[in-house]
Amino acid sequence: MIERKSERTKSAIRAAARQVFALVGYERATIRDIAREANIDPAMVMRYFGSKDGLFADTANFDLNLPQDLGEAPDKAGERMAAHFIAVWEQEGSGFAVLLRSASSNPVAAARIAAVLSEQLLPAVVAMVGPQEAPQRAGLIASQMLGLALSRYVLSLGPVAAMSREQIIAGIGPTLQRYLYGPLAR
Amino acid sequence: MIERKSERTKSAIRAAARQVFALVGYERATIRDIAREANIDPAMVMRYFGSKDGLFADTANFDLNLPQDLGEAPDKAGERMAAHFIAVWEQEGSGFAVLLRSASSNPVAAARIAAVLSEQLLPAVVAMVGPQEAPQRAGLIASQMLGLALSRYVLSLGPVAAMSREQIIAGIGPTLQRYLYGPLAR
């Protein structure tokens, strides 16, 4: 057999876990729920992922994957960044929904979001504006993007969820642009 | 006795509940934890609040309390709004921390945040810019403010938590200003 049977089961569990975790969060998701969603026995989850924590750690990952050339067209950076964020989030199984849904109550998820900020967003901003002002600028950007994701995808707040991608980008792009290159308080 | 003894106990429970709920969220908070924090018996919680849900419903309330005169100085509205948000959140026992910490996993909390948007923020924005564009503008404002609160108070993301109130206001005020009165995509 070219592919172990267990790999099929593992990915079925993973897919079900992503779905359930993203929908109800780490605490409310039960192994029994996930197993039922994947049409397997709860014990299989333990066999292949060791524990509920292990499954979550495997499922809740996210790569921001920012383009490297944002700084080459500085006047377009904000808009491009906004568009990139939305594109990455809306691709299925990105793991970001899992992460954000559980971040408020699960320390592991919170730490991973913090890591995305410090290891992916911050370096990109450093490359654009230098190390001096980068933390503050990256922090402001993170606050806007996380707030958008929370409002639109997690809480589904009416007005935010109703906006089109284009409206979102038109609204938030200039904000990111200013957070990147606009004036800053000392 | 001028004040029933039960009122003392009830407010002790309330205070402990706010603290525990705000720290770990609805699901991870246990009645036993809250009771221990308040130095009372778990059964007292049931007597006075009926259920864990009842206690949460009693604890998790929030009034944005926006000033009525924001529209009178339109060029200052964004900055004043930002300053007001921060002031309201940082006053102890505001209940907002409880709400936001649990919003991602608790439907009641999510619904209450949605209600703050639709019943408090939206009407204020309608009064300033009219009903046509208000939903989109209020949605954008909510996304930025929720994201700030999430980053700074719930997740304590380093760069955001490190900023001073003045830096926050200087950074976010202009954003709200543009969300209120700036150009908008159709």
Next chain:
DNA sequence: CACGTTTATCAACACTCGTTGACAAATTCT
């Protein structure tokens, strides 16, 4: 003081959860 009401204590129930281990079935290898 004695009585009724309010407040507090305690132990237990019923349930759900993550997790485990024994065992069976299927699959692969010799």
Next chain:
DNA sequence: AGAATTTGTCAACGAGTGTTGATAAACGTG
């Protein structure tokens, strides 16, 4: 085919949870 390994099933355990009811202590009132 027979043995060994992998994969799956099932029932149960132990811990923790919200919740309840019986019972005691504290308190105000005649």
